[in-house]
Amino acid sequence: MPPALPAPRLLVLLSGAAEVAGGLGLLLPATRRWAAWGLLALLLAVFPANVYMLQIHEQLHLPAWALWARLPLQPLLMWWVWRVGR
Numbered sequence: 165m166p167p168a169l170p171a172p173r174l175l176v177l178l179s180g181a182a183e184v185a186g187g188l189g190l191l192l193p194a195t196r197r198w199a200a201w202g203l204l205a206l207l208l209a210v211f212p213a214n215v216y217m218l219q220i221h222e223q224l225h226l227p228a229w230a231l232w233a234r235l236p237l238q239p240l241l242m243w244w245v246w247r248v249g250r
Contacts, residue, residue, distance in 0.1 A: 166216045179209075182206050190249065199249065203245045211238050
């Protein structure tokens with residue numbers, strides 16, 4: 165989580181909970197559309213954090229290739245959520 169954001173640990177926990185809730189919401193036809201919109205917003209919101217992780221990958225002891233590979237997955241996930249939510 166970029167250090168400019170307040171309470172980074174809390175934001176990670178909240179975004180994780182929102183991700184789980186959105187995934188569960190996709191399972192039910194009554195909540196599918198709202199869950200899809202929420203997940204699309206979440207995927208868009210966490211993209212800068214993914215870019216930040218790439219920038220500090222050495223401090224995190226993560227391979228840069230894995231973080232580079234993760235970036236194009238974000239639009240693919242967004243497309244998938246949009247398709248499921250229609």
